[in-house]
């Protein structure tokens with residue numbers, strides 16, 4: 001893909017718009033060289049405003065900051081749209097602008113330090129406390145009953161307990177349905193890093209929510225799932 | 231593929247990020263191994279739950295402000 005630099009904002013991503021469903025294969029890049037007409041920006045971009053707002057709210061954890069971030073994103077998007085190639089992934093491009101704006105602006109002034117050392121896994125209190133339960137998390141039944149018993153607040157708390165570096169890939173994959181390659185471009189990190197952070201972030205989420213279910217007596221910990229083998 | 235390998239790759243399977251033959255291998259294992267199938271069900275439910283509870287509606291006045299911002303930018307640029 002030949003990068004075409006927009007006036008502001010990142011270069012467009014060469015993938016068709018729209019989230020992928022669970023078992024769909026990753027989309028193939030189909031990029032036409034036609035340049036987007038700035039007049040079309042509202043019509044094309046505003047359909048993603050709700051998603052971008054939700055993304056911004058998850059990044060900032062603050063409604064006022066999220067609204068500012070969304071406005072900044074769309075203004076930058078509009079300014080950069082003249083250089084945007086139609087046929088590229090407008091949705092991922094807007095996510096990238098929002099994420100970059102957050103990293104460059106809002107994250108710096110946040111009260112809570114977000115960049116914890118992602119390799120110091122041992123510091124994660126919950127993870128330590130429940131220890132070996134993560135293996136059992138894969139074997140609980142019936143799963144839907146467990147998840148239904150866990151409140152929205154608990155899910156949000158578990159998400160918030162994830163360091164930003166883990167939380168963002170998890171949300172981009174599981175909530176927004178982006179492919180690994182799209183996430184790599186949105187966050188500007190290598191695809192291998194996306195995969196390892198996704199894996200660790202999801203594991204932490206599982207452990208957190210599963211341990212909650214155990215604490216509340218909803219499920220019995222199942223200590224030896226690996227004994228069932230083929 | 232054994233159960234350990236399946237668990238290492240189950241999210242990639244759910245994400246549709248494996249090669250075709252690996253997708254098939256995982257699929258076959260899941261159809262034959264209830265513990266792994268159950269493990270995936272947990273992840274599917276967990277993911278759906280996270281997605282569902284992360285939804286946020288766009289404040290209606292924010293949409294108006296975005297459109298006004300772009301309109302101002304457009305007229306200012308002319």
Ligand SMILES: [Zn+2]
Pocket residue numbers: 228229230232233236259263265266267
């Ligand atoms: Zn198995």
